[in-house]
Structures are given as C-alpha cells and as structure tokens.
Amino acid sequence: MNAFGRLSIRTQVLLIGALIVAIIPFVIVRVYQQSSATVISQNTEYNTELVSILKQRVSANYANVSALMMNLGYDATLQKFLLEPDKLKQYDLSQKVESLMSIARNTNQDILDIVAVGRTGSYTSLAGRTQRIRELMATAGGDGTVHYRGYSPPDKVLDKGKLLFGMNIFASGDTQFYGEKIGYILVVLDIQSIHSAFEGYPRLAGTNFFMMDDKGVIYANGGDWERMLDNMGIGDEGDENQAAEAGKAAVRKIGGKKYAVQTFALPEISGKIVTAVPIHNLMKELERLRKTSYWLLAVTLLVVSIPYAMLMVNILRPLTRLMRFMKRLKGGNLEVLHDKVDLKGYAEIEVISSEFNTMMGRINDLTGQLVDATSKLYQVDLEKQRAEYAYLQSQINPHFLSNTLDSIKGIAIVKGNQDIFEMTTALSSMLRYSIKGKDEVSLADELKIAEACVKIHQGRFPGRLTFKLVCPEELQDIPVPRMIVQPIVENALGHGLEPRGRGGVLLICASENADGRLEIAVEDNGVGIEPDRLALLTASLASRNAEASGHIGVRNVHNRLWLKYGEPCGVRLESEPGRGTKVVLTLTGRRADANDTRSGDEAV
Known part of the structure; x- marks a missing residue:
C-alpha cells in the first residue's frame, strides 16, 4: 500500500481504471467458463450413463458366452x-x-x-x-x-x-x-x-461414438472416423493412458472445432469406448449470455472513461502544468521567479496555485537579498586574496635564493672548500627540482634528488652514513611522480639513522616485481619502529586519513601514488626495532602498463 501511495496520481488513476476494466471481463469470462463447464459436465454425465449401459451389455454378453463355452467345452x-x-x-x-x-x-x-x-x-x-x-x-x-x-x-x-x-x-x-x-x-x-444399442439411445446431434479393441476400431458412427481419432491423439492401437482416465472429459480441437472427448475402458474385449461431442452444439444456449457480456463490458468501459476524463481535466492537467513550471524553476533560470502559475480546476487546485505564487514571490525577495549578501562576501574575499598575493610577492623569490646558492658555490670553488661546494650544489639542485612545473619526471631524475638529500646529510654528519643506490639502466627512463622518494629518504635519515649515530647504512633499490610493477625500496639499518607504532602507521595508510599527525611525508606519498595508479600501488612499511626500516613504493611499471593495455583490448 505504501508503494502504491508513492506513485503519481496519473499512474494511480490508470491502475485503478485498468483494475476495474480487468475485473469485469475476468468475472464475465469466469461466469461463461463456469457455465460451459456445467454444460460439458452434464453431457459428460449423460454419456457416462449411456456408456455404462453399453458396457453392461457387453459384460453380459461376455458372461453368457463364457458360461456357454464352459458348458459346451x-x-x-x-x-x-x-x-x-x-x-x-x-x-x-x-x-x-x-x-x-x-x-x-x-x-x-x-x-x-x-x-x-x-x-x-x-x-x-x-x-x-x-x-x-x-x-x-x-x-x-x-x-x-x-x-x-x-x-x-x-x-x-x-x-x-x-x-x-x-x-x-x-x-x-x-x-x-x-x-x-x-x-x-x-x-x-x-x-x-x-450397434443397435448405440443407436437406440438418444444423444446430442453430432456426437461421435467409437468402440475399439486392442487392434483397431470395431464400431464408429461417423464417416471420417480415422481423421477424428488421429486428431484426438487416439490411434488404431488405442491409448491406455486415456482409458485409465475413464469418464473424464478432455476438450480437444479436431478439424478446427472443439470437442469434449471421453474414454471408457472395455476390459472384456481389451479395448475402450470413445465419445466426442462438439462443443459448439453444447454452447448454443450460452450464446445469449456471451453477447450480454460483451454489452456489459462496453458499458463498463464507457462508465470508467467518463470519471477518468474529469480527473484528467480537473486534477491531472493542472498538476502537470505545475510540475512543468517547477522543472523550469529547477533549471536555475531566476527569471522564472517573476512569473506566475495559473491553475484552473477543483477548489483545492486553485488554493495550491495561489499559495505557490505567494511562495514564489517570497523566494524572489529572499533570492535578491541572498545575491546582495553574496556579492558583498565575494568582494571581501577578493580583497583578502589580493592582500595575500601582495604578501607572497613581498617574500624572498625562490629564483633569487637559487641564484644566491650558485654564488656561494662559486665562492667555495675559489676558496677551495669542496665540502661547501658539494652541499651547496645538492641544495641548489633540490631547490630547482622543487619549483619545477612538471608533475612527472624520470626515475633517474627523482633518484638524483634523493641522492642530493643524502649528500647534504653526509655533509652535516661526516663519516656516519654509508649510501648505496641500485637502479638498472632499463628502468631509469620510467616516468614517476615528482618528489616521492625524497620525503621517504628524509624520514629514514631523520627518524632512523640520526638516532643510531655512526655505522648507518642507507640503500635505495629500484626493481620490477613479478607483476611487472616498479618498486622503489628505501632501506636503512636505523633504530626501527615499535610494533604498536608500526601498526598505527600501517592502519593510517590504509585509511588514507590526510588529517592524521606524524609521518606526513610518507602518508602524502602513499595517497599520491594510490590516487594516481589505484590499487595495489602505494607505500608499504616493514620494520623491526633495533634492526632498521624498509619502505617500499609500488608504482605502475612498463610490463604492468602493457598487461593493462592487453586486458583492456581483450575486454573490448
């Protein structure tokens, strides 16, 4: 009932009308079918009685013949x-x-x-x-x-x-x-x-009688009995299944006409009796009922169509106009707010029209006030952005800082201080790299920046760190997102190797896994991460919570890789306290791209 109540009025009216129109023909058809079944049943009972008498005659003959043969034999x-x-x-x-x-x-x-x-x-x-x-x-x-x-x-x-x-x-x-x-x-x-017994009893005109034994027909009152038996599905050899259903009438179509067919077993001669009565002959008295039913159906359709037309004019048509007006309003055209909707129909419809127009006027006033308030807020925000832009312009220009580092490099060369030169070169490279406009770089360029970060650390703490970089030549041209390795290296240096002191080892290794994806592993032998802390950090990466505190660089890299490449790309952490930490970055590689392309072609 709730589902019906959520339907539109038009749909409900159509469904109710269709239900009424469907019920009346259904009732008429059921009455006609019941009447037909009654007539057929009465004929079936009569034929059953008639055949019962004939069977008694056959049984009596068989009994007399049996007694005679026994006496003579x-x-x-x-x-x-x-x-x-x-x-x-x-x-x-x-x-x-x-x-x-x-x-x-x-x-x-x-x-x-x-x-x-x-x-x-x-x-x-x-x-x-x-x-x-x-x-x-x-x-x-x-x-x-x-x-x-x-x-x-x-x-x-x-x-x-x-x-x-x-x-x-x-x-x-x-x-x-x-x-x-x-x-x-x-x-x-x-x-x-x-034969005389068959012909001696009255029956409906057109009724066909057949008596058969197990080898064929031995009596038929119709001329074309072979065609009739073939159409009834009863051959000369008989149909034992029908004989088992003795007395039950089955309606069958024979030569374009319907017949009520009955079958009775005759065990004395291993055969049966079949009767076929034309349904048309039985239904003559029901023709008047059928014609009356047709007239009743026509009158019902007329009676239902009149109130439906009134509903269409007084309810559905005004509501349709209202819905069209609301769709125009929903389209965002503010000029519609100045229009009025005029609905004619029942009193309730006109009340809806008046109240809706009043509401539209109120919305128009509120919209004007909202536009004025929004314009003022936009002006305030624009002034704020201008002030922030002026503040940024007053800051040190990154290019000026890069040029200054180049000058320091020149002084270091003149003074012969190689350490200052190398640290300044590394810092200058990182600065230029960070302000580049491209989102993707080659793997070789990304690893160079990571190496520059290590050099700066080695300059700060001489003799405390051993660094090794492994990257096959065929992987160096693979494009990767910018600044994904440097944050991981910086975390390894700051959180893993600095607390350890001397003897630190940092390894960066690029390779392809079994799925053809590029993996960049940053491994150190630092202090490691406690299991509880590692579990929290792993869960944070899995949830992709950008607002969580701690290890922001790792989380940022993970989210960037996942957003760019999807599952299963991202950052994976492995660590044991006192034995170091391994961070694995998984990206789409050359073979993985080819496999994805082939899979897409096969899908197409």
Whole structure:
C-alpha cells in the first residue's frame, strides 16, 4: 500500500481504471467458463450413463458366452467327439454336438456360429467356418479360460461384423488323456446388437461414438472416423493412458472445432469406448449470455472513461502544468521567479496555485537579498586574496635564493672548500627540482634528488652514513611522480639513522616485481619502529586519513601514488626495532602498463 501511495496520481488513476476494466471481463469470462463447464459436465454425465449401459451389455454378453463355452467345452459328448479317432463315430458324435450347439445358439440370438476343433483333426461348426479357428487355435495360450480373440469384419460367409471369443478345451472325466489339451472352441458373436444399442439411445446431434479393441476400431458412427481419432491423439492401437482416465472429459480441437472427448475402458474385449461431442452444439444456449457480456463490458468501459476524463481535466492537467513550471524553476533560470502559475480546476487546485505564487514571490525577495549578501562576501574575499598575493610577492623569490646558492658555490670553488661546494650544489639542485612545473619526471631524475638529500646529510654528519643506490639502466627512463622518494629518504635519515649515530647504512633499490610493477625500496639499518607504532602507521595508510599527525611525508606519498595508479600501488612499511626500516613504493611499471593495455583490448 505504501508503494502504491508513492506513485503519481496519473499512474494511480490508470491502475485503478485498468483494475476495474480487468475485473469485469475476468468475472464475465469466469461466469461463461463456469457455465460451459456445467454444460460439458452434464453431457459428460449423460454419456457416462449411456456408456455404462453399453458396457453392461457387453459384460453380459461376455458372461453368457463364457458360461456357454464352459458348458459346451466340458460336455461329455463334445469331449468324446474331440478324442474319437474313428471317422464314422466322429460323424455320429458331430451330429449330437451340432445339436447341442444349436440349442446353445437358440438361447442367445447374438451368436452367429460355434466352432470346435479337436487335436486329432475332428471339427464341427454350425456355419462351416473352420479355417479361422485353426489359426486362432495355433496362437492360443495354455490356460482354459475364455479369451477375446478379436474382431472380424463381414465376409462372404457371414455378412456381419463379428466378435470372436475362444477357449482351450482340456480332457476331463475318466480318460487316459485327463488334463491334456484336446481341442479348441470358438464362439462368433454378432456385433450388430451392440450397434443397435448405440443407436437406440438418444444423444446430442453430432456426437461421435467409437468402440475399439486392442487392434483397431470395431464400431464408429461417423464417416471420417480415422481423421477424428488421429486428431484426438487416439490411434488404431488405442491409448491406455486415456482409458485409465475413464469418464473424464478432455476438450480437444479436431478439424478446427472443439470437442469434449471421453474414454471408457472395455476390459472384456481389451479395448475402450470413445465419445466426442462438439462443443459448439453444447454452447448454443450460452450464446445469449456471451453477447450480454460483451454489452456489459462496453458499458463498463464507457462508465470508467467518463470519471477518468474529469480527473484528467480537473486534477491531472493542472498538476502537470505545475510540475512543468517547477522543472523550469529547477533549471536555475531566476527569471522564472517573476512569473506566475495559473491553475484552473477543483477548489483545492486553485488554493495550491495561489499559495505557490505567494511562495514564489517570497523566494524572489529572499533570492535578491541572498545575491546582495553574496556579492558583498565575494568582494571581501577578493580583497583578502589580493592582500595575500601582495604578501607572497613581498617574500624572498625562490629564483633569487637559487641564484644566491650558485654564488656561494662559486665562492667555495675559489676558496677551495669542496665540502661547501658539494652541499651547496645538492641544495641548489633540490631547490630547482622543487619549483619545477612538471608533475612527472624520470626515475633517474627523482633518484638524483634523493641522492642530493643524502649528500647534504653526509655533509652535516661526516663519516656516519654509508649510501648505496641500485637502479638498472632499463628502468631509469620510467616516468614517476615528482618528489616521492625524497620525503621517504628524509624520514629514514631523520627518524632512523640520526638516532643510531655512526655505522648507518642507507640503500635505495629500484626493481620490477613479478607483476611487472616498479618498486622503489628505501632501506636503512636505523633504530626501527615499535610494533604498536608500526601498526598505527600501517592502519593510517590504509585509511588514507590526510588529517592524521606524524609521518606526513610518507602518508602524502602513499595517497599520491594510490590516487594516481589505484590499487595495489602505494607505500608499504616493514620494520623491526633495533634492526632498521624498509619502505617500499609500488608504482605502475612498463610490463604492468602493457598487461593493462592487453586486458583492456581483450575486454573490448
């Protein structure tokens, strides 16, 4: 809610309007969907009841056929017929068996034929069909139960569709072949009774019924049933997953039309029944509801647009003008302070307009006063700068001091005082170096100034300091910031070597590290730094605190290197009390620059 409150009024109005416009179609769609689902559900229940009756019919036929086959298969007369090797006796027994078969067929008008075949070659049939039964007998299993053996289309002998049920016959009674398979019996059932049952029940126009076994379709009331089954995803071999979902309707698109499809399992024939009802036929009664919903949506949009237009005219448009005026004011144009904003709309908007104009007038007055005060302060500051500049002009000119040192050098040469000459030369070099305008110099020039600083110290304390400088020739031309080594050398001389006295050693060494960065190490064997003090100084360098006291030169050098080159450049301290101090300056070197350049190219 807080996030919504921070949105602009325009956005809030748009969101509320969009929500209202979205809710009404959603409700309409949900009502229509619920109504459609109810209609489909009612049709689904009707089809479920219809198919349940048909399944009962199939189950009853299967049960009757199974009982008949059991009675015939284990009848003593049929058993003797199947085991009799004598042809003449077979003929007499076949007459009796056919009489039994005729009586059994009369009990069930759907039976078209009953065929029995013995292992000795004896056979009998009411309709004279023996070739088919011999094929089925060869593929029969080893048990003695009734099995569905498939569907047979109309042929020359029987112009009817047929369902075949077969059973192995095993010897029973007092015989030497007891328990052995002695023959096979087949019952041919007319499928027309099932067709009549399908057609005898009322159903919606356009409803398609399909009955299938595990090998294909055995009944379809539609002409183009193969295309429909392919579009439904049910092939001639069936779909066991759909059969498992018996009774559940699924909406599918077939030939550009939607159908409510149901699947029911028929375990007696290893198949299923599929029904497909056109959704369009079911939805005819809902067309009026859909048209009413469209009109309701149009009216809702009209009703929402009217208050939105009023809000735009009376609230949003004046606020938009106010925001534009404020943006002009924010741009720094002081002339806007003299303008007035005129807002027309609701009473509250006009009050805002009046108060805002009053505030603008007050700001204009305060701005004029601020400008006058600022002008006076600027004049005072300008006079102060002029006074400071005049004071600086009155100081000793550094160039005059440098020329004076050159004169002292000349007098030292005339007098033959070599020490004064060398100290004056070193001081003059440092002075000229410090007043140069360039920010970068070569490493060789920077090290020369550091060496000049050492010479001055050696002149002050003769015989107390040994100095060594190591810098490979290939590193001498590398540009480095000016005055970064001299402060470190001065700290080493003043804080490390002077307290030690005699025997001091100062080493300056320039090299490249493994990363190709230039490192300048200033190492002495002075008094060193206590661990606590070293930790504080290291922490101060890490924090880059420019206002911390103590070792200002080291901190200044560290900050300059870090600002110029970034991490990991800067100053690193290593020290042990009584054993000296090592200060390492890390800069960007030649190889590091090349690596950075290559990395940048690869990134691009």
